[in-house]
Amino acid sequence: MKTLLRYFSLAKYFLKINIQCGLEYPSYLISWLISNPLQFFFGIITVKVIITNFHALEGWSFEQIAFLYGLGIISHGLSVVFFIQTWYIDYMITDGEFDRLMVRPLNVFFQFCFKDFNFVGITDMLPGLVIFIYGCIASGFSFTVINIIKILLVIIGATALRGAIYTISGSLAFWTKRSGILTSVYLTLFTYTTQYPVSIFPRLIQDLLTFILPLAFISYFPSSEFFGIDTGYRFMGSLSVWTFGVGIAFYLLSMTVFKIGLRRYESCGS
Amino acid sequence: MEQKTTPPVIKAVNLSKEFITKKKESGIKGAVKNLFFAKNTVKKAVDGISFEVQRGEIVGFIGPNGAGKSTTIKMMCGILNPSGGEVWINGLSPKKDRQVIVKDLGVVFGQRSQLYWDLRLGESFELLRRIYEVDKAKYDATMEDLDRILNINDIINTPVRQLSLGQRMRGDLAAAMLHSPALLFLDEPTIGLDVEVKYSICKFIKEINKKYQTTVILTTHDLDDVQALCDRIIIINDGKIVSDSSLEDIIDKTSPERQLIVDLYTDDIQLEHPRAEVVKIEGQRVTLKFRKTEISASELISYISKQYAIRDLSLVETDIDDVIRQIYKQQREPVV
Ligand SMILES: Nc1ncnc2c1ncn2[C@@H]1O[C@H](COP(=O)(O)OP(=O)(O)OP(=O)(O)O)[C@@H](O)[C@H]1O
Ligand SMILES: [Mg+2]
Numbered sequence: 001m002k003t004l005l006r007y008f009s010l011a012k013y014f015l016k017i018n019i020q021c022g023l024e025y026p027s028y029l030i031s032w033l034i035s036n037p038l039q040f041f042f043g044i045i046t047v048k049v050i051i052t053n054f055h056a057l058e059g060w061s062f063e064q065i066a067f068l069y070g071l072g073i074i075s076h077g078l079s080v081v082f083f084i085q086t087w088y089i090d091y092m093i094t095d096g097e098f099d100r101l102m103v104r105p106l107n108v109f110f111q112f113c114f115k116d117f118n119f120v121g122i123t124d125m126l127p128g129l130v131i132f133i134y135g136c137i138a139s140g141f142s143f144t145v146i147n148i149i150k151i152l153l154v155i156i157g158a159t160a161l162r163g164a165i166y167t168i169s170g171s172l173a174f175w176t177k178r179s180g181i182l183t184s185v186y187l188t189l190f191t192y193t194t195q196y197p198v199s200i201f202p203r204l205i206q207d208l209l210t211f212i213l214p215l216a217f218i219s220y221f222p223s224s225e226f227f228g229i230d231t232g233y234r235f236m237g238s239l240s241v242w243t244f245g246v247g248i249a250f251y252l253l254s255m256t257v258f259k260i261g262l263r264r265y266e267s268c269g270s
Numbered sequence: 271m272e273q274k275t276t277p278p279v280i281k282a283v284n285l286s287k288e289f290i291t292k293k294k295e296s297g298i299k300g301a302v303k304n305l306f307f308a309k310n311t312v313k314k315a316v317d318g319i320s321f322e323v324q325r326g327e328i329v330g331f332i333g334p335n336g337a338g339k340s341t342t343i344k345m346m347c348g349i350l351n352p353s354g355g356e357v358w359i360n361g362l363s364p365k366k367d368r369q370v371i372v373k374d375l376g377v378v379f380g381q382r383s384q385l386y387w388d389l390r391l392g393e394s395f396e397l398l399r400r401i402y403e404v405d406k407a408k409y410d411a412t413m414e415d416l417d418r419i420l421n422i423n424d425i426i427n428t429p430v431r432q433l434s435l436g437q438r439m440r441g442d443l444a445a446a447m448l449h450s451p452a453l454l455f456l457d458e459p460t461i462g463l464d465v466e467v468k469y470s471i472c473k474f475i476k477e478i479n480k481k482y483q484t485t486v487i488l489t490t491h492d493l494d495d496v497q498a499l500c501d502r503i504i505i506i507n508d509g510k511i512v513s514d515s516s517l518e519d520i521i522d523k524t525s526p527e528r529q530l531i532v533d534l535y536t537d538d539i540q541l542e543h544p545r546a547e548v549v550k551i552e553g554q555r556v557t558l559k560f561r562k563t564e565i566s567a568s569e570l571i572s573y574i575s576k577q578y579a580i581r582d583l584s585l586v587e588t589d590i591d592d593v594i595r596q597i598y599k600q601q602r603e604p605v606v
Contacts, residue, residue, distance in 0.1 A: 017393060017397065021388040024388070095382075096382045099349050099379070099382070102347075103348075103349065103372050105373040105401065106401060107369075266349070267351050269341075269344065
């Protein structure tokens with residue numbers, strides 16, 4: 001209990017100094033504030049163009065896709081805020097950063113998690129939030145308590161799932177010393193699978209995105225539940241709870257992979 | 271009365287570390303070959319070393335590049351697990367109880383700063399103060415002490431990335447001492463520093479050692495530091511300890527030559543001694559070579575002064591760099 005409190009207050013302090021550091025470069029922050037939202041607004045405009053020209057996309061209306069698209073970007077934004085350090089594990093290894101973390105009397109994974117809060121990532125999240133709220137209103141989404149709880153579960157689960165995938169692929173650097181290339185592959189993959197309905201892909205790929213690398217849970221499945229759209233997959237219980245569960249399970253898995261990687265580091269060094 | 275023996279701060283028994291690296295061949299043909307049959311080669315970075323360090327000692331680890339000094343330090347602070355043998359810090363194994371051990375440990379790697387790059391130095395300190403749970407009053411007292419020797423207050427509001435090498439090193443040393451650890455590992459703490467900073471760092475190490483009985487393990491390539499600081503020197507070469515004694519003992523053992531230069535009033539010099547060698551005679555100046563173990567300087571001087579009036583003289587001590595170089599060399603070409 002005492003340790004928990006200690007870790008909690010340290011986490012708060014890490015957060016504070018990270019924000020402080022971020023504020024030291026205001027111009028950097030502003031340029032992101034402009035360029036990042038633009039990228040996502042262009043994305044949704046493209047969807048609009050496609051839909052007005054080809055009518056509904058696999059049974060999804062534009063408003064519903066806006067909901068899905070916005071929901072996907074929110075968890076993307078949050079994952080960029082909380083998990084950006086996972087993109088640089090290879091760099092941290094060659095730079096000896098882990099040596100630094102290991103000589104501190106704190107859990108290494110904790111220090112790793114709280115090392116960086118990239119709160120500039122909020123600029124990724126804001127357009128998502130705007131598009132999402134538009135989608136909610138335009139598609140007639142009802143803001144009941146149950147639905148709001150479900151949305152929160154989805155956002156937490158989806159963020160954890162993204163973070164877990166980053167952590168696992170980043171941890172590969174403990175073996176290969178290199179993982180930077182993978183990150184951009186994942187980012188592209190995430191874009192295509194969380195900003196459009198997964199049903200546009202062939203069935204085999206849908207299966208992969210459901211059972212192997214369950215990216216369909218990030219925004220596609222939960223959105224389909226809210227709108228009562230048939231995905232062709234049957235799950236027991238609420239899909240929002242599934243997203244939460246899958247996210248947490250993957251996150252625990254990623255912690256294990258990180259731990260094994262660190263053990264490998266202890267025997268090989270930087 | 272029974273004598274109370276304090277356990278050693280560090281005890282290493284047969285400590286070893288092997289690194290497995292892939293042997294890579296060059297060229298296109300080599301690259302293809304590497305892809306399929308990269309040969310593993312085993313590098314014994316540390317090869318069965320044993321030693322003990324008692325509380326309050328300042329021990330210098332010296333040895334040529336790649337000897338295994340940094341690897342040994344990393345094993346002692348739990349960054350690397352030994353591949354053989356064991357090491358205990360205050361009776362605990364860094365592998366199992368790393369978090370307990372590092373609480374009372376300060377580490378400085380001269381090559382890599384331990385400070386947080388984007389923070390001001392003071393913020394780095396504040397963060398460390400919280401991590402190590404040092405209470406504010408104790409912290410302020412320690413800072414005052416550190417400032418006196420290292421002039422920390424001049425740089426406390428500068429972001430770490432803007433500090434010069436010497437300033438950063440001062441910051442690093444202060445950061446390592448914030449929680450008043452009983453044990454300090456310094457891996458090349460004086461690398462690339464000017465004489466002034468080097469002097470203040472040596473002074474700092476000496477003072478904390480005296481004042482708090484801090485045990486210090488330090489590696490360096492600068493033998494002046496070693497001479498100024500270390501009661502004991504462990505020479506490592508090729509992963510093995512080749513010598514473990516005080517600097518005087520090393521000098522006595524290798525018994526290197528000293529030189530005596532004497533200026534006389536005449537240039538008609540005929541000098542001979544069975545235990546000293548006349549190297550050269552230039553005008554009124556004669557240079558003699560002798561070994562400490564065979565004849566003392568004073569004996570030699572009085573011998574000369576019996577034959578000639580001495581105008582001036584100087585004694586050239588052995589260059590310790592030479593002594594150490596000789597030891598490194600002996601190891602590479604073992605005497606048959
Ligand atoms: N992570 C690693 N993987 C493979 N080999 C390594 C690794 N770290 C060190 N070595 C090898 O182990 C040997 C000892 O290295 P170490 O860094 O301990 O030397 P050192 O005595 O500190 O040298 P220096 O004076 O140059 O700092 C070297 O041959 C080095 O190449
Ligand atoms: Mg070294």
